[in-house]
Amino acid sequence: MTLAPKHQRLVLVLLAVAALVGAAVLAMWGLADRAAYFRTPQDVSAGRAEVGVPLRLGGMVKAGSIRREPDGVTVAFTLTDGVADVPVRYRGIVPDLFKENSGAIAEGQLGPDRRFTADNILAKHDERYMPPQMGNQAAELKTRETAK
Amino acid sequence: MIAEAGLAALWLAASLALLQFALSLLGNRIGELRTMVVPVAVAQGLLTLFSFVMLIWLFIRTDTSVQLVVANSHSAKPFIYRVAGTWGNHEGSMLLWVTVLTVAGALLALVERRLPEKSLRATLGAQALLALGFFGFLLVASNPYARLNPAPDNGQGLNPLLQDPGLAFHPPTLYLGYVGLSIAFSLAVGALVTREVGPAMARAMRPWVLGAWVLLTIGIVAGSYWAYYELGWGGWWFWDPVENASLMPWLATTALLHSINVLAARGSLRAWTIMLAVVAFSMSMIGTFLVRSGILTSVHSFAVDPTRGSFILGLLVFYTGGALLLFALRVSSVREGARFDPVSREGALVANNLLLSVILGTVFVGTLYPVLVEAVSGDKISVGPPYFNAVTGPIVLILAALLFIGPLLRWRKDSRPNLRRIAAPAIVTAVALAATFLDPAMGWLPRLGLAFAAGLGIASFLPLAGRNLRRTPLTIWGMVVSHLGIAVAMAGAAADSSLTRETLAAARPGEVLSVGPWTVRFVGVDPVGGPNWTAIEGHLVATRGDTSIRLDPQSRYFSNPATETTEAAITTRLDGQLYTVLGHREGDRWQLRLWWKPMVTLLWLGGALIALGGFLALIGRIRREKSRPTVFAEARA
Numbered sequence: 001m002t003l004a005p006k007h008q009r010l011v012l013v014l015l016a017v018a019a020l021v022g023a024a025v026l027a028m029w030g031l032a033d034r035a036a037y038f039r040t041p042q043d044v045s046a047g048r049a050e051v052g053v054p055l056r057l058g059g060m061v062k063a064g065s066i067r068r069e070p071d072g073v074t075v076a077f078t079l080t081d082g083v084a085d086v087p088v089r090y091r092g093i094v095p096d097l098f099k100e101n102s103g104a105i106a107e108g109q110l111g112p113d114r115r116f117t118a119d120n121i122l123a124k125h126d127e128r129y130m131p132p133q134m135g136n137q138a139a140e141l142k143t144r145e146t147a148k
Numbered sequence: 149m150i151a152e153a154g155l156a157a158l159w160l161a162a163s164l165a166l167l168q169f170a171l172s173l174l175g176n177r178i179g180e181l182r183t184m185v186v187p188v189a190v191a192q193g194l195l196t197l198f199s200f201v202m203l204i205w206l207f208i209r210t211d212t213s214v215q216l217v218v219a220n221s222h223s224a225k226p227f228i229y230r231v232a233g234t235w236g237n238h239e240g241s242m243l244l245w246v247t248v249l250t251v252a253g254a255l256l257a258l259v260e261r262r263l264p265e266k267s268l269r270a271t272l273g274a275q276a277l278l279a280l281g282f283f284g285f286l287l288v289a290s291n292p293y294a295r296l297n298p299a300p301d302n303g304q305g306l307n308p309l310l311q312d313p314g315l316a317f318h319p320p321t322l323y324l325g326y327v328g329l330s331i332a333f334s335l336a337v338g339a340l341v342t343r344e345v346g347p348a349m350a351r352a353m354r355p356w357v358l359g360a361w362v363l364l365t366i367g368i369v370a371g372s373y374w375a376y377y378e379l380g381w382g383g384w385w386f387w388d389p390v391e392n393a394s395l396m397p398w399l400a401t402t403a404l405l406h407s408i409n410v411l412a413a414r415g416s417l418r419a420w421t422i423m424l425a426v427v428a429f430s431m432s433m434i435g436t437f438l439v440r441s442g443i444l445t446s447v448h449s450f451a452v453d454p455t456r457g458s459f460i461l462g463l464l465v466f467y468t469g470g471a472l473l474l475f476a477l478r479v480s481s482v483r484e485g486a487r488f489d490p491v492s493r494e495g496a497l498v499a500n501n502l503l504l505s506v507i508l509g510t511v512f513v514g515t516l517y518p519v520l521v522e523a524v525s526g527d528k529i530s531v532g533p534p535y536f537n538a539v540t541g542p543i544v545l546i547l548a549a550l551l552f553i554g555p556l557l558r559w560r561k562d563s564r565p566n567l568r569r570i571a572a573p574a575i576v577t578a579v580a581l582a583a584t585f586l587d588p589a590m591g592w593l594p595r596l597g598l599a600f601a602a603g604l605g606i607a608s609f610l611p612l613a614g615r616n617l618r619r620t621p622l623t624i625w626g627m628v629v630s631h632l633g634i635a636v637a638m639a640g641a642a643a644d645s646s647l648t649r650e651t652l653a654a655a656r657p658g659e660v661l662s663v664g665p666w667t668v669r670f671v672g673v674d675p676v677g678g679p680n681w682t683a684i685e686g687h688l689v690a691t692r693g694d695t696s697i698r699l700d701p702q703s704r705y706f707s708n709p710a711t712e713t714t715e716a717a718i719t720t721r722l723d724g725q726l727y728t729v730l731g732h733r734e735g736d737r738w739q740l741r742l743w744w745k746p747m748v749t750l751l752w753l754g755g756a757l758i759a760l761g762g763f764l765a766l767i768g769r770i771r772r773e774k775s776r777p778t779v780f781a782e783a784r785a
Contacts, residue, residue: 008487012420012498019502023509030510030539031517031531038530054534072654072734092652093731093739096703096712107532120381 044110045084051110057086057118058105066100079106079116090118098123151214151293154202158243158293161195161250162283164188165276172273185272186257192279193254200234200247203292207234213299216240216292221303224680232316238456239292241319245436246282248327253279256331256356262773263335263352264344271338278330281463289459318374322367322394326432328360329397332404333429336422337471340478345422350412353425355769361405362762364398369755380714380729382743384644384751387536392515393435396508400428403504405762406497414559416485416494420501422475430468431508437464438515489561496554503547510539541593548600548638551631552607569610577603590646597642604635622768630761637754643747650744654737664744666690666726668699673730673738681706683715686730686738690719701730724748 038056039049049055059079066077074091088106098104098121108118168188206214207230210223220237221230235244253275260268286292332353339349371394376384385391404424410417437460488494514531521529552570581599584590608631611624649664657672671687683702690697699717706713719726724746731739 009484012417015498015502016420016505019505020509023506024513026506026539027510027513027517030535031514037532037534054532056530056532068734072737073652073731073739093729093741096714 038105041079041081041084041086044086044114044116049110051112053109054107055110055116056105056107057088057110057116058103059086061098061100061102061104063100079104086114086116088116088118090121092119092121094121095123150202150205150209150211151295154199154206155291155293157195157199157202158283158287161192161199162280162287164192164195165250165279165283168192168276169273169280172269172276185269189250189257189272189276190254192276193251196247196250200243203240203243204231204234206293207231207240210303212301212303213295213297215294215296218296218300218303222680223302226679228313228316235319235323236316239286239290241323242282242286242290243292244320244323245327246279246286248324249275249282249330250279252327252331252356253334256334260352262348263338264342264348267335267338267342267344267349269338270341271334274334274337274341275330278334278467281466285456285459285463289456318367318370321363321370325360325362325364325367325401326397326429326435328356328363329401329425329429329432331356332360332425333467333471336425337474340422340471340474340482343478343481345418345482347412347415350408350421351773354408354412355766355773357401357405357408357425357428358762358766358769361398361401362759362766364394364401365755365759365762368394368398369752369759372755373752377716377718378713380716382648382716382727382729382741382745384748387514387533389515390439392511393438396511396515397428397431397435399504399508399511400424400431403501403508404428406500406504410494410497411485414486414488414494416488417498417501418485419475419479419482422482424501426468426471426475430464430471431512433460433464433467437461486560488559491557492561493554493557493559496550496557499550500547500554503543503550507540507543507547510543511536514539537593544638545593545596545600548604548634551604551634555608555611555627555631569613570607573603573605573607573610576606587646594642594646597638598646601635601639601642604638605632608632608635622771623765626761626763626765626768628761629764630758633754633757633759633761635754636750636757637752640748640751640754644745644751647746648743648748651742652740654734654739656737661740661742663726663742664746666692666742666744668728668740668742670738670740676702678704684730686717686728686740688717688728688740690726690728695721697726699726699728701728703730703732720749 037054038058041057041059043049044057049057057079059081062078062080062085066075068075073093074089075094076087076089078085079088080086088108090106090108102123105122106116106118107120107122108116110116168185171185171188203216206217207221208227210217210221210230212218216237216239217233220240221233223230225233234240253272256275257268257272263271335349335353335356339345368391371391372384375386375391376382404421407417407421407424411421437457514535517531518529552573556569577599580602581595584595584598608628611628612620615624651661651663651668653659653661655661655670657670659670661668661670668688668690671689673684673686676683676685681704683704685700685702688699688701690699697719699719701717702715704713704715705711714729717728724744725748727743727745729741731741733739
């Protein structure tokens with residue numbers, strides 16, 4: 001089955017369009033399912049974060065909340081955005097820049113008990129790095145505190 | 149004086165670019181001007197190179213009267229990082245970009261003999277226009293030679309994460325690749341302008357695309373290995389926007405590389421190849437834009453400036469938009485290509501191109517979606533690995549399946565694909581798939597990945613079957629090696645995601661841990677010092693059978709700027725890597741994280757094979773083109 005040149009060109013164009021549409025549909029399907037990746041403690045308390053799917057939870061590490069467990073490698077702390085708090089548990093080595101009143105992002109899953117289990121903790125990468133989401137949160141927190 | 153010489157050279161080069169553009173416009177009318185385009189392109193390349201060398205010199209001397217040096221360097225840095233600091237910042241990396249762009253343009257002007265003169269002149273005109281935009285960007289918005297008065301005593305240093313041999317050479321490699329694509333772009337524009345889209349253009353473009361592809365591959369693989377050992381997370385691909393920024397041009401170039409072969413050998417896929425050449429370079433500009441604008445959340449956000457981002461966005465819109473407009477106006481005059489059967493080498497390459505385009509599309513959407521959402525609704529979201537793995541994983545598997553059969557098909561027609569030839573790889577795949585069920589907990593993606601990798605490992609050699617191996621052209625060897633590399637890398641990725649064993653503990657000196665087949669004894673810690681850092685170094689002795697290995701992971705402290713980094717200690721065995729990280733002190737214990745990663749080295753070995761295959765094909769092409777007497781005879785059906 002060899003197509004006439006004109007038809008062959010048409011078939012190729014149609015295939016290219018199909019590929020683009022396919023990519024768009026695939027991307028949209030993927031995004032609808034998984035784009036809600038970055039969440040704040042406020043989202044969690046308002047029920048806007050799904051349980052049991054991979055998420056990033058960003059917030060400030062609440063002062064006085066860091067507690068180390070006897071095994072020496074598990075740390076429990078609270079992430080806050082000034083509105084809501086979420087308890088987080090992480091088994092691993094926290095980054096050097098992970099400390100109280102500092103921004104951190106926990107990657108992991110929300111449990112049915114609204115506690116977050118992290119597989120990975122990202123803290124401020126270096127003195128110049130702050131994820132935009134965190135930057136805004138820090139600014140908001142400050143305004144809120146001054147308003148009080 | 150050095151800074152002034154560099155700046156003057158840059159201005160001169162910019163005016164030569166303007167002259168080159170003007171000459172390429174006038175060349176048709178004023179015959180004797182034609183011969184001037186080539187020397188102008190060469191002088192432009194040399195002047196820009198001179199300017200870049202001046203900047204390196206300033207960094208080597210740590211000249212603190214230059215703002216850029218102060219902000220990004222320090223005299224206490226080791227020599228190699230003072231040199232690498234030249235491009236470890238915005239201005240320097242943009243100067244490097246222009247340098248590569250103009251030097252590549254000069255090379256093209258010097259070596260290209262096969263293109264019709266009109267096309268070459270139009271191509272050099274397009275290249276000059278590209279260079280002009282980036283010269284303007286440097287001279288107006290990011291002068292690398294700006295002085296600082298009064299000069300401080302010393303510089304502020306370079307981000308310690310960047311003080312690593314892998315990273316010192318990673319950006320230039322990627323840039324060489326990005327900018328090599330500018331030649332493909334200019335050739336496409338030149339061919340559209342002169343309506344000379346055909347095999348001659350494809351043959352002129354192919355070595356540049358091959359070269360750019362090899363460098364992009366090396367850059368991506370090196371960047372991935374850097375992230376793996378330097379960040380200390382044990383991961384090798386994070387779907388970080390900056391990683392995507394290098395992956396997207398690679399995907400487009402991979403597609404281009406395959407379609408260009410169809411055009412060069414068979415004269416088909418003309419418009420599609422032109423389109424891909426435009427898309428590939430646009431992707432490399434989008435990459436630059438994403439990295440430089442800082443509009444995306446990224447661990448690489450150390451080089452961020454929104455105003456500059458909008459400048460690059462402007463250039464991006466101008467060049468890509470201009471090229472697409474030209475494409476739309478001229479596409480009807482692009483001659484139709486030779487016909488082919490759906491089941492043929494061409495058909496398989498079309499399928500390859502479509503699948504790569506789908507992957508590119510989904511990565512593109514996922515990377516830019518957060519920007520779009522924020523612009524529309526103000527919401528800040530981030531798209532992460534769950535999305536990218538889910539949408540790209542299955543398509544990569546389909547592409548791998550296509551690789552079993554595609555290279556075996558004949559050009560133009562193959563109504564009866566010889567299925568007997570893929571019997572062996574098919575059996576290997578089935579057996580490997582069955583074997584993965586020994587580990588019932590394994591996910592489907594790694595399971596299929598391992599099985600396909602095993603089969604493809606065999607299938608990739610099939611194009612050599614029945615050939616005299618010594619007479620087989622290098623280009624065939626290149627294809628075989630690259631496709632084998634895909635199989636090897638797939639095996640590494642699947643193994644890493646499914647077979648890794650991890651142990652995490654806080655240990656006292658003398659304590660013994662185990663991970664996978666290894667027994668690891670924690671001996672203790674010592675303070676150590678380097679040229680501009682101090683560290684706590686852990687001492688581990690790992691044993692398996694008769695082998696005993698010492699590992700010394702470190703936790704480093706830099707003072708300029710004050711930062712802490714983790715230096716993992718990794719030992720490479722034939723069957724995998726033992727990866728150890730020293731964490732924090734907990735009373736009298738130290739946190740230790742140990743990974744046993746079977747077969748993970750295959751990942752980078754595969755990447756290296758992919759690049760090596762491209763390199764072999766490049767050598768083969770250059771040799772062949774040299775011995776090819778006539779070039780305008782187009783292959784016909």
